[in-house]
Amino acid sequence: MKALHFGAGNIGRGFIGKLLADAGIELVFADVNQTVLDALNARHEYPVHVVGENAQVEIVKGVSAVNSTSDDIVALIAEVDxxxxxxxxxxxxxxxxGIAKGLAKRSDSGNVRPLNxxxxxxxVRGTSQLKQHVLNALPQQYHAWTEQHVGFVDSAVDRIVPPSEAGSSDPLEVTVETFSEWIVDKTQFNGPLPSIPGMELTDNLMAFVERKLFTLNTGHAITAYLGQLAGHQTIREAILDEKIRTIVKGAMEESGAVLIKRYGFDAGKHADYIEKILSRFENPYLKDxxxxVGRQPLRKLSAGDRLIKPTLGTLEYHLPHTNLVLGIAAAMHYRSDQDPQAQELVGLLDKLGPQATLVQVSGLDAGSDVVAAVVKAYHAMP
Ligand SMILES: NC(=O)C1=CN([C@@H]2O[C@H](COP(=O)(O)OP(=O)(O)OC[C@H]3O[C@@H](n4cnc5c(N)ncnc54)[C@H](O)[C@@H]3O)[C@@H](O)[C@H]2O)C=CC1
Ligand SMILES: O=P(O)(O)OC[C@H]1O[C@](O)(CO)[C@@H](O)[C@@H]1O
Structure with a gap:
């Protein structure tokens, strides 16, 4: 079996690429970072530091890389599985x-082996969104062939992989937590289901996607935003701050109440899931x-993402959302010189003020109580 993985970054090298290579699949990374590409092609292997209990260094072997803007992509997509x-x-x-060009070549060359x-x-359902982009770029004459021979499989991916501290001396070294979860929608595969250790198959993906995105990512984002406001540098420092921890846990519980209603999760198991996440945020071996974690605040404040979507759920089911509101207000205070979305957020706040900015970015109703509550909390924050 052969795989092409776009993005040789933290999750690419530290999680998905590692699982594929460990499964004995011939793996080619596609990226635009020339330093990483050159190092992968020179060494064909890299170290993954798995930190926590049972810490160890694992070497991922037999990998190579191509530039994702080159025509190499087209030939690879025509042949990989x-x-x-x-x-x-x-x-x-x-x-x-590039994927569309590759599919056209695959079709023209008569390759009818399943591609996923x-x-x-x-x-939420990122592969389905990618499929739309691919179909938009693909000439109409290849659409029926693509539907017949290509599976677009949605997934949920969970492993905390911050940029490695050793990254400046070794561009390939990556540090990962022990925990990992990769869940894919088994109803969307083309051909036989693959057996890749570490990849879990489900026919109930939405529950897993929302459970992860609206618990871990909701809590993580709020830890980051409140942490920055309180002057903490890392997620660990922030979550060890009792005031922040109480709000973060409260927000995950508010979001969890929605998930329990929507998907019928067991309340006790969900409480354990939240506790496990809090302990992952505390991981002393990761400097995150x-x-x-707060990067791209406009994306994180958009209607379908980790702050607004759970809040909309609380409105739908008439449930409390006090802590989510504090998280949204804190997100509006996020600042970063490195992040274009943080600059854009500041520009919007200067031009429109907090109420209109929130409405524009999140799609929440201008006259709603929840918008008024966020604006009040925003002004009350330093
Ligand atoms: N880091 C983490 O702990 C987790 C990240 N994720 C998700 O995984 C995705 C990647 O995140 P990270 O690995 O953290 O980011 P990253 O920034 O470390 O990696 C992204 C990689 O994509 C590459 N890239 C950019 N443009 C490209 C292009 N046109 N073609 C090919 N490669 C290109 C970059 O050079 C970089 O190597 C994001 O959607 C993130 O939300 C999900 C779960 C965990
Ligand atoms: O990668 P994003 O969506 O910007 O958000 C950062 C989040 O992703 C992760 O890197 C992995 O889930 C988390 O650490 C964090 O919640």
Missing amino acids: IVTTAVGPQILERIAG IIACENM DVER
């Missing part, structure tokens, strides 16, 4: 053109900056 991505939601549209494409991003 699996395509995966971990590039960030905003990059999916950019890689869709799996986006591994923090998004609040600035990284």
Whole structure:
């Protein structure tokens, strides 16, 4: 079996690429970072530091790399069995053109072996969104062939992989937590289901996607935003701050109450899931900056993402959302010189003020109580 993975970054090298290579699949990374590409092609292996209890260094072997903007992509997509991505939601549209060209070549060359494409991003049904971008870029004459021979498989991906502290001396070294979860929608595969240790198959993906995105990512984002406001540098420092921990736990419980209503989760097991997440945030072996976890605040404040979607759920089921409101207000205070979305947020706040900014970014109703509550909390924050 052969795989092409877009995005040789933290999750690419530290999680998805590692699982594929460990399963004995011949793996090619596609990226745009020339330093990483050159190092992968020079060494064909890299170290993954798994930290926590039973810490160890694992070497991922037998990998190579291509530039994702080159024509190498087209030939690879015509021949591989699996395509995966971990590039960030905003990059999916950019890689869709290359994937479309590859599918056209695959069809023209008569390759009818099943191909499955799996986006591994923090998004609800990210692969389905990638599919739309690919179909937009693909000439109509290839659409029926693509429907017949290509599976677009949605997934949920969970492993905390911050940029490695050793990254400046070794561009390939990556540090990961012990925990990992990769869950894919088994109803969307083309051909036989693959057996890849570490990849779990489900026919109930939405429950897993929402459970992860609206618990871990909701709590993580709020830890980052409140942590930055309180002057903490890392997620660990922030979650050990009792005032922040209480709000973060409260927000995950508010979001959890929605998930329990919507998907019938067991309340006790969900409480354990929240406790496990809090302990993962405390991981003393990971240095995860609040600035990284809060990155791209406009995406994180959008209607379908980890702050607003759970809040909309609380409105739907008439449930409390006090802590989620504090998290949203804190997100509006996020600042980063490195992050264009943080600059844009500041520009919007200067031009429109907090109420209109929130309405524009989140799609919440201008006259709603929840918007008024966020604006009040926003002004009350330092
Ligand atoms: N880091 C983490 O702990 C987790 C991240 N995720 C998700 O995984 C995705 C990737 O996140 P990270 O690995 O943290 O980011 P990252 O920034 O470490 O990696 C992204 C990689 O994509 C590459 N890239 C950018 N444009 C590209 C293009 N046009 N073609 C090919 N490669 C391109 C970058 O050079 C970089 O190597 C995001 O959607 C994130 O939300 C999900 C779960 C955990
Ligand atoms: O990668 P995003 O969507 O910007 O958000 C950062 C989040 O992703 C992760 O990197 C992995 O789930 C978390 O650490 C964090 O909640």
